[in-house]
Amino acid sequence: MTVDLTADLGHGVLLPNPVLTASGCAANGKELHRLDDIAKIGAFVTKSVKRDPQSGRGTPRMAETPSGMLNSIGLQGPGIHAFVEHDLPWLRSVGARAIVSIAGESSAEFAEVARALVAAPDFDATVAAIEVNISCPNVANRGLVYACDPASSAEVLRLVVPEVPRSTPLFAKLTPDVTDITVIAEAALSAGAQGLTMINTLLGIRIDTERMRPHLFGLTGGLSGPAIRPVAVRAIWQVYAAMRAGRIPTAPIIGVGGVRTGEDALELTLAGASAVQVGTAIFNDPLSPWRVARELGDLLHARGIPRYDDLVGVAHDH
Amino acid sequence: MTVDLTADLGHGVLLPNPVLTASGCAANGKELHRLDDIAKIGAFVTKSVKRDPQSGRGTPRMAETPSGMLNSIGLQGPGIHAFVEHDLPWLRSVGARAIVSIAGESSAEFAEVARALVAAPDFDATVAAIEVNISCPNVANRGLVYACDPASSAEVLRLVVPEVPRSTPLFAKLTPDVTDITVIAEAALSAGAQGLTMINTLLGIRIDTERMRPHLFGLTGGLSGPAIRPVAVRAIWQVYAAMRAGRIPTAPIIGVGGVRTGEDALELTLAGASAVQVGTAIFNDPLSPWRVARELGDLLHARGIPRYDDLVGVAHDH
Amino acid sequence: MTTTAGDRVHSVRAEVIAAAAAGDYRHLVFLAPEIAAAARPGQFVALAVGGDTSGLLLRRSFSIHRVDPGTGTVEIVVADAGPGTRWITRLVAGEAVEVLGPLGVPFPVPDEPTPCVLLGGGYGSAPMFWLAKVLQDKGCHVDLVLGAATQDRLFGADLADRVPLTVTTDDGSAGITGRVTDPLSDLLRTSGATLAYACGPMPMLRAVTQVCRPLGVSAYVAVEESMACGIGVCMTCVLPVVGADGVTRMSRSCVEGPTFDGARVRWEAIADGRVAVPGDCLGSPASLAALNHAAAQGSSR
Amino acid sequence: MTTTAGDRVHSVRAEVIAAAAAGDYRHLVFLAPEIAAAARPGQFVALAVGGDTSGLLLRRSFSIHRVDPGTGTVEIVVADAGPGTRWITRLVAGEAVEVLGPLGVPFPVPDEPTPCVLLGGGYGSAPMFWLAKVLQDKGCHVDLVLGAATQDRLFGADLADRVPLTVTTDDGSAGITGRVTDPLSDLLRTSGATLAYACGPMPMLRAVTQVCRPLGVSAYVAVEESMACGIGVCMTCVLPVVGADGVTRMSRSCVEGPTFDGARVRWEAIADGRVAVPGDCLGSPASLAALNHAAAQGSSR
Numbered sequence A, B: 001m002t003v004d005l006t007a008d009l010g011h012g013v014l015l016p017n018p019v020l021t022a023s024g025c026a027a028n029g030k031e032l033h034r035l036d037d038i039a040k041i042g043a044f045v046t047k048s049v050k051r052d053p054q055s056g057r058g059t060p061r062m063a064e065t066p067s068g069m070l071n072s073i074g075l076q077g078p079g080i081h082a083f084v085e086h087d088l089p090w091l092r093s094v095g096a097r098a099i100v101s102i103a104g105e106s107s108a109e110f111a112e113v114a115r116a117l118v119a120a121p122d123f124d125a126t127v128a129a130i131e132v133n134i135s136c137p138n139v140a141n142r143g144l145v146y147a148c149d150p151a152s153s154a155e156v157l158r159l160v161v162p163e164v165p166r167s168t169p170l171f172a173k174l175t176p177d178v179t180d181i182t183v184i185a186e187a188a189l190s191a192g193a194q195g196l197t198m199i200n201t202l203l204g205i206r207i208d209t210e211r212m213r214p215h216l217f218g219l220t221g222g223l224s225g226p227a228i229r230p231v232a233v234r235a236i237w238q239v240y241a242a243m244r245a246g247r248i249p250t251a252p253i254i255g256v257g258g259v260r261t262g263e264d265a266l267e268l269t270l271a272g273a274s275a276v277q278v279g280t281a282i283f284n285d286p287l288s289p290w291r292v293a294r295e296l297g298d299l300l301h302a303r304g305i306p307r308y309d310d311l312v313g314v315a316h317d318h
Numbered sequence C, D: 001m002t003t004t005a006g007d008r009v010h011s012v013r014a015e016v017i018a019a020a021a022a023g024d025y026r027h028l029v030f031l032a033p034e035i036a037a038a039a040r041p042g043q044f045v046a047l048a049v050g051g052d053t054s055g056l057l058l059r060r061s062f063s064i065h066r067v068d069p070g071t072g073t074v075e076i077v078v079a080d081a082g083p084g085t086r087w088i089t090r091l092v093a094g095e096a097v098e099v100l101g102p103l104g105v106p107f108p109v110p111d112e113p114t115p116c117v118l119l120g121g122g123y124g125s126a127p128m129f130w131l132a133k134v135l136q137d138k139g140c141h142v143d144l145v146l147g148a149a150t151q152d153r154l155f156g157a158d159l160a161d162r163v164p165l166t167v168t169t170d171d172g173s174a175g176i177t178g179r180v181t182d183p184l185s186d187l188l189r190t191s192g193a194t195l196a197y198a199c200g201p202m203p204m205l206r207a208v209t210q211v212c213r214p215l216g217v218s219a220y221v222a223v224e225e226s227m228a229c230g231i232g233v234c235m236t237c238v239l240p241v242v243g244a245d246g247v248t249r250m251s252r253s254c255v256e257g258p259t260f261d262g263a264r265v266r267w268e269a270i271a272d273g274r275v276a277v278p279g280d281c282l283g284s285p286a287s288l289a290a291l292n293h294a295a296a297q298g299s300s301r
């Protein structure tokens, strides 16, 4: 039996396998390509890019935590113009499918970044989808994360949607740090997002008990890794269930949070994810995006399941 | 140098050391007393008790997760009348200081439980404080957890406060599953809570990938253990910072979430906790409540710090 | 018949004295004199897994295979069932492991000589040889039935030197082809046993109870429920058991069990890896609703 | 002087061939032929810690002490600094460990024979003997200075058989009492060295740079920043470095370092376990504010 791992992200976007990198955990491709061919990854999700170059925060930028880590990078990156000039052509040159993650300090900046990206010569050939990282701070709204507020979330999407051809689906990336994630999901989808990515990191703090001060230079950090997988599965479950119940518009979900093995990827899929990203696990095993896809295929094969896509959300039926 | 580990919970409640058990992780004392003397624990926090006996949920009631676990017990317990008749006298007989955790499906039930508790003959001698577990579902409000909503949180406190003498402080126990925990903290404190316990578990789901269905009988569970410690530290930090800034009333915080060692206890203290509970770590090491207190004392001794209470919130100054 | 529910629980760092393969299992001997001195057949120990850097917090439970109070050794038999047990099966002599015990209520042993049948399924055989010895020392006649899926998953057939032994395997690779319960009725009849003891998978324990009950034979079973703490504080390991007062309660198998009178277990609530709360269980949602309904009726009168 | 930033990184499961104490450190030899074949002095490897059940996700980085492409062995020297390194120091021959490498940019080696001074602080000595050999093979004169807090934390004094050696300890338990940088100026003058190489704690690297700079000596330093990935994808290991274009960037020490030209490192931003972003750094909040201000001015004209 051959297993068909095709992942369907909607709007005609089919990926050869459902295992993607997570934004910010694989840079923009060159570094991971030193380990294996990134064109073989379902899709390569790039580090969230803003308009201008970003230095990011001071260090320490990370703290290891039990089965996870905190990070406080501050979206260090080249800015969209350098990205379009250097990174996108390189991704194209190796034949990678890219999902480009965009960010901004204002909804207008998101739109500006999207516009510059869509205008890039390599856009059509390389960019399968755009991930709108609304889990970042909205400077206009006291630094509150967009995705903590339905109105701010919707506003970003409303400004980005007109900039992007409909054949390139927009995935809004949500934070789990909210009282009801289905409210934010609805706001983003109603404003034109064609899919959701869940979850971004959880807000956390680590205290340096020797120096008796916050360990991270930026005080708070984002908690990621296997430690948070139960929260990711819950968020995906809740939003998928709301879609099934007709309470919010139906759209594909990309699952992310603590995936380390093929079985973990299957778990998120059964909860409702149409594809799955691998983030922090890359730091433990840089070959994990490839390995997880292989393990997932092997699992399906061993259980006699011919098509990955048939498994999406199946745990809701049992 | 002798280290003074006294923990100050306000309203004259001083504990000989700041390490407590976490509600639901140590039952009502008898079982742990088979390992060591529970009278030596800073205070023994009992399993949340409702009015009537509770069977709890079906099983599986737990799933192990990376550096943590999910539980879905459903507040199994004897009900407040049996508690007052059997458990409280036993706690008194061994000389334990108890903090009794109460719960209810309606705010009226909380008040009823508090009333029955305060009326108990052993109340004055044994109960140092009451923990109001508002991180449980409010049946009247679509099963939404009280502590997810400021108004519901306040209502519970408003009904419980008149039932309890002011010399027995009320600690409202908050869930981290909210967009802004300082809003809930303010609601509980303004309604008369004299302290806060943070955090209860995070909502999570685990899928059984073999059977392709939710693993827990009750679908969702609460995530606990070292995995969530960075979230607990963050919640304590945010609320303590809001108190320092005068944005919400000042009151003692009892920290809980992922504490396993003396250093972990110190971390929560430096973030703002006046005492610390040990929960899931008990399942790994049933002697941990005693061990953590010892390790904390040793740490302070090694660093030449004479008084535990001087360390509360100190990381905010650096 | 007494229990040890109130006795001291020891938490010790124990040295592994010996570790060897036994068919598909690993047979482990470690030094834990306090536990060896206090334990009785049917009790279990809980081992921490993964060492200092472990991401697995919860302990793993194992029936005590046997103890030697003289040498202070405790023995267990471990199947590689997942990451925790895999870590344990890799322990070698000289290493140390955190052990908690003795835990749970032992098998009740009759005060008078009584003919008994003992049944072990898979690694569930582990405690049966020690139990057999204790029963024989009391003058009981003991018949032993060991069963497993395959010969490799049969534990201890070589240890039953002083006990009449029947072996079954599902695939016929050893002994009689069939279930461990198949020879039970005949054995009960021929031996005149009025007591049965069983340890193994839930369906087997249920079947043993079902065979014994109509014959008036008491069946004591050691159940295996998923446990987080092993010491009675977490409430994860429950199953519905009928008390002496006739009331069903969700009982903790770690402190009220793992040995139960099979006739008191509400087997019909246990299926497909799940245990439901029977409607008539103390404090069940159904019974509370009825209670509230009655209260409402009362107050409206 | 070339770099290997674009070369292949190998992820291998390596067998530990030997493990032995070396003062306060542990000296580990493992078999990783792909890494041994490709590595050069100044590069490092990253080891996964804790085994299958580990709750520690991140790899730990170690300078390569030396390699033998013939036998395929790679060697590191490990200080027990926390749970991850403790796990590594307990590895014994025969066990396996996940190793990633070779990582980072090696020390640049001059094409012409050039007198050099090499400085190692604590376990920072580890790569210096191999570097010394590579330099000597190029015909360079090499002086070596090893320093540590105490004799037990001095690594490799016995390995410097073919290199003139100066030893310092803070407490005087071996060699000269003082810092590893104390003898540096004299050595540079007497040897006429125009190149220095250093590996050790940040304050030492800064001091080496400060001694070398006024003397016109190039100082290459191997920094040690906290790393989550080791391969350039996470952006945690940055420090401010001035580029060839004169612009300061937050540079990843795992792929753009760990070896840097000391003169290009913005040491003043590094203090007390923290690294601040200099105001003139590319994309710093300050520079972006200035940019926006200029843009606003421009548009208002």
Ligand SMILES: Cc1cc2nc3c(=O)[nH]c(=O)nc-3n(C[C@H](O)[C@H](O)[C@H](O)COP(=O)(O)OP(=O)(O)OC[C@H]3O[C@@H](n4cnc5c(N)ncnc54)[C@H](O)[C@@H]3O)c2cc1C
Residues within 6 Å of the ligand: B063, B064, C044, C058, C059, C060, C061, C062, C063, C064, C076, C077, C078, C079, C080, C081, C082, C083, C084, C085, C086, C123, C124, C126, C223, C224, C225, C226, C227, C228, C258
């Ligand atoms: C009273 C008792 C006695 C037991 N005696 C033995 C014995 O003698 N020999 C033996 O090999 N095994 C025995 N078991 C089963 C053994 O505890 C499990 O196989 C083991 O916990 C599985 O852990 P794992 O990490 O390998 O598997 P995983 O499936 O990864 O475990 C995940 C989690 O589920 C729990 N779990 C999974 N399966 C079981 C199970 N069957 N029972 C209880 N908890 C489970 C684990 O404790 C852990 O918390 C006994 C269990 C109990 C409760």
Ligand SMILES: Cc1cc2nc3c(=O)[nH]c(=O)nc-3n(C[C@H](O)[C@H](O)[C@H](O)COP(=O)(O)OP(=O)(O)OC[C@H]3O[C@@H](n4cnc5c(N)ncnc54)[C@H](O)[C@@H]3O)c2cc1C
Residues within 6 Å of the ligand: A063, A064, D044, D058, D059, D060, D061, D062, D063, D064, D076, D077, D078, D079, D080, D081, D082, D083, D084, D085, D086, D123, D124, D126, D223, D224, D225, D226, D227, D228, D258
């Ligand atoms: C390029 C490089 C080369 C190194 N070479 C050596 C060497 O040859 N010998 C040696 O003994 N040590 C070396 N170190 C330091 C070594 O990596 C740390 O001591 C180790 O990571 C600490 O891990 P831990 O679990 O023991 O301590 P913990 O403090 O518990 O580690 C917690 C987290 O912080 C990180 N961390 C803590 N301290 C350091 C540090 N000093 N540098 C980097 N990350 C740190 C860890 O990787 C981990 O993610 C090197 C570090 C780097 C970056």
Ligand SMILES: Cc1cc2nc3c(=O)[nH]c(=O)nc-3n(C[C@H](O)[C@H](O)[C@H](O)COP(=O)(O)O)c2cc1C
Residues within 6 Å of the ligand: A022, A023, A024, A025, A047, A048, A071, A073, A075, A101, A133, A173, A199, A200, A201, A222, A223, A224, A225, A226, A228, A256, A257, A258, A259, A277, A278, A279, A280, A281, D234
């Ligand atoms: C170091 C690091 C950097 C990250 N940067 C980004 C980012 O730039 N944009 C983004 O949307 N998410 C970012 N994330 C979040 C991840 O994409 C992912 O949502 C989260 O880490 C949970 O998945 P994981 O547990 O597999 O890592 C980052 C995570 C880490 C650990």
Ligand SMILES: Cc1cc2nc3c(=O)[nH]c(=O)nc-3n(C[C@H](O)[C@H](O)[C@H](O)COP(=O)(O)O)c2cc1C
Residues within 6 Å of the ligand: B022, B023, B024, B025, B047, B048, B071, B073, B075, B101, B133, B173, B199, B200, B201, B222, B223, B224, B225, B226, B228, B256, B257, B258, B259, B277, B278, B279, B280, B281, C234
């Ligand atoms: C099995 C289990 C049962 C719990 N029961 C209760 C409870 O009855 N009432 C309550 O307020 N919290 C309960 N909790 C939450 C804990 O008290 C604590 O807030 C949480 O587990 C985080 O702390 P920890 O990481 O130290 O366990 C329970 C937690 C666990 C794991």
Ligand code: FES
Residues within 6 Å of the ligand: C226, C227, C228, C229, C230, C231, C232, C233, C234, C235, C236, C237, C238, C252, C253, C254, C255
């Ligand atoms: S396992 Fe915790 S109560 Fe039984």
Ligand code: FES
Residues within 6 Å of the ligand: D226, D227, D228, D229, D230, D231, D232, D233, D234, D235, D236, D237, D238, D252, D253, D254, D255
């Ligand atoms: S350690 Fe990840 S970029 Fe350097």
